[in-house]
Amino acid sequence: MVMLSEAKTYQAYYTRSAPIVDYMVNMLSLKPADRIFEPCAGDGVFVDALLNLYPDSEIDVCELNTQSVKELLTKFSAYPNVHIRECDTLLDEDLNLNSCFGGIYDKIIANPPYGAWQDYSKRTVLKKIYPDLYIKESYALFLYRSIELLKEDGILSFIIPDTFLNLHTHKALREHILSKTQIIELALFPSSFFPGVNFGYANLSIITLRKKSAPNECMNNTFPVIKGFNNVNQLYNIHKQELSITTYKQGDIFHNPDHAFYISDNNNLLYLINHAETRIGDIAECVTGFYSGDDKQYLRVSSPDLRNGKNYEVISADYINNDYSKIPNVLNGIEGKKCFIPIVKGGNAKYIKPENWYMNWSSEAVYHYKTDKKARFQNPRYYFRFGIGVPMISSSSISASLIEKKLFDQSIVGVFPKDESITYYLLAFFNSPTCNKLIRTINPSANNPANYIKKIPFIIPEKSILNYISEKTIGIIDSIKTSNSYDENTEFEIWEIIKNIYKI
Numbered sequence: 118m119v120m121l122s123e124a125k126t127y128q129a130y131y132t133r134s135a136p137i138v139d140y141m142v143n144m145l146s147l148k149p150a151d152r153i154f155e156p157c158a159g160d161g162v163f164v165d166a167l168l169n170l171y172p173d174s175e176i177d178v179c180e181l182n183t184q185s186v187k188e189l190l191t192k193f194s195a196y197p198n199v200h201i202r203e204c205d206t207l208l209d210e211d212l213n214l215n216s217c218f219g220g221i222y223d224k225i226i227a228n229p230p231y232g233a234w235q236d237y238s239k240r241t242v243l244k245k246i247y248p249d250l251y252i253k254e255s256y257a258l259f260l261y262r263s264i265e266l267l268k269e270d271g272i273l274s275f276i277i278p279d280t281f282l283n284l285h286t287h288k289a290l291r292e293h294i295l296s297k298t299q300i301i302e303l304a305l306f307p308s309s310f311f312p313g314v315n316f317g318y319a320n321l322s323i324i325t326l327r328k329k330s331a332p333n334e335c336m337n338n339t340f341p342v343i344k345g346f347n348n349v350n351q352l353y354n355i356h357k358q359e360l361s362i363t364t365y366k367q368g369d370i371f372h373n374p375d376h377a378f379y380i381s382d383n384n385n386l387l388y389l390i391n392h393a394e395t396r397i398g399d400i401a402e403c404v405t406g407f408y409s410g411d412d413k414q415y416l417r418v419s420s421p422d423l424r425n426g427k428n429y430e431v432i433s434a435d436y437i438n439n440d441y442s443k444i445p446n447v448l449n450g451i452e453g454k455k456c457f458i459p460i461v462k463g464g465n466a467k468y469i470k471p472e473n474w475y476m477n478w479s480s481e482a483v484y485h486y487k488t489d490k491k492a493r494f495q496n497p498r499y500y501f502r503f504g505i506g507v508p509m510i511s512s513s514s515i516s517a518s519l520i521e522k523k524l525f526d527q528s529i530v531g532v533f534p535k536d537e538s539i540t541y542y543l544l545a546f547f548n549s550p551t552c553n554k555l556i557r558t559i560n561p562s563a564n565n566p567a568n569y570i571k572k573i574p575f576i577i578p579e580k581s582i583l584n585y586i587s588e589k590t591i592g593i594i595d596s597i598k599t600s601n602s603y604d605e606n607t608e609f610e611i612w613e614i615i616k617n618i619y620k621i
């Protein structure tokens with residue numbers, strides 16, 4: 118029995134799903150003489166399944182939680198071949214030794230803790246052992262550790278979030294996987310398939326791989342990526358069901374920017390992402406915006422009825438400064454009573470956002486922003502410039518709106534084209550399904566930080582088309598400003614043109 122607080126500390130989410138357990142055990146191609154490792158056993162669900170197949174298998178089991186270890190010892194007391202230890206798999210000295218000598222296990226199976234909290238002293242030690250890895254993400258450390266513990270040709274199967282496939286922070290882990298192992302199969306499915314879990318930030322994956330020391334054997338390896346699951350039972354019969362199965366060559370992925378796994382059935386799209394001559398980062402500056410350090414104190418709202426606005430003071434028109442852009446040295450603040458200026462915040466509005474939020478921009482407040490530890494007076498040379506705001510988090514499709522010489526906050530990536538004349542075309546592109554396909558292949562999570570936006574391939578069409586789309590987009594913006602709506606047919610027309618430009 119695991120208490121809620123323990124679940125947080127140990128990330129003790131047990132694999133109570135027969136299809137997942139059976140699929141993973143099956144992927145190991147077990148043999149009776151295999152030496153097996155379960156690095157974070159919990160209540161031993163994988164050990165049960167392994168023993169069901171071969172009751173005499175030699176299985177080493179590690180677990181950090183004292184109570185779970187006690188229960189494991191009782192549960193498997195009839196099995197002298199199951200060796201249970203209370204230890205920290207990431208730091209354990211015996212395991213250090215075994216990985217130094219090239220690994221000792223034929224098979225490893227795990228559902229490691231995801232994002233488990235590590236105290237600061239432990240983080241320092243982990244940073245020494247795993248210098249290239251993102252140590253805040255425990256699953257990445259478990260996976261790396263386990264690859265080191267496999268013998269040559271040993272196989273592991275792990276169920277983990279799919280964030281290692283694309284996030285910049287996992288670049289070193291990807292390099293390790295691609296150059297030290299052969300991926301046997303990668304299955305991708307919604308996190309809701311895992312009982313009791315449904316994290317919005319990513320999907321789940323089961324990766325099965327074989328350790329291989331010869332780099333060319335790794336690079337020449339091909340493996341299937343299986344997607345399109347409708348329910349977890351499809352894991353029972355993977356190749357027969359109507360799933361999306363695409364084969365990738367490991368060397369191709371290794372040569373992708375940042376070794377990222379771009380997964381798509383659309384070959385034109387993959388080609389474009391990997392070989393684009395021009396990307397958003399080449400034609401525009403992409404920067405994160407401002408944070409006051411204490412929005413409750415410094416931020417005001419236009420109406421108490423505004424979404425997420427009820428915790429903020431409502432502003433009176435007397436305090437709003439509409440001529441701030443004409444003030445010399447406005448980056449040092451504004452003197453006098455009219456010292457509140459509009460700020461563009463996140464949220465999924467397309468093309469243009471109504472002015473609803475105002476920031477205190479008095480000289481005293483600006484001094485605070487520049488000196489306070491929590492405040493972020495970052496990228497100020499982009500404040501009050503003409504550009505585009507892309508929300509850092511998009512619940513559905515990526516969206517973008519104009520920044521009309523305003524301040525923008527840190528929930529937005531400000532995109533400022535080097536050539537201002539393409540701003541409206543770029544705005545139309547960011548709001549198109551074509552751009553959404555590209556960004557979601559580059560980073561499937563709902564996040565759009567600047568580094569991923571910079572990677573989006575960008576194609577500038579011929580001038581007449583650029584002008585046509587710009588005019589139509591300005592028309593949409595005018596219509597939103599005057600009537601708070603726009604003709605969706607115009608938008609569809611723009612989307613079709615952009616689709617034809619990108620051919621994806």
Ligand SMILES: C[S@@+](CC[C@H](N)C(=O)[O-])C[C@H]1O[C@@H](n2cnc3c(N)ncnc32)[C@H](O)[C@@H]1O
Binds near residue numbers: 129162163205
């Ligand atoms: C997500 S649960 C999975 C348990 C089990 N393998 C399953 O699939 O049901 C992760 C387990 O790892 C254990 N754990 C967390 N950090 C650990 C560490 N550093 N070393 C060993 N075990 C750890 C937790 O106590 C928890 O039981």
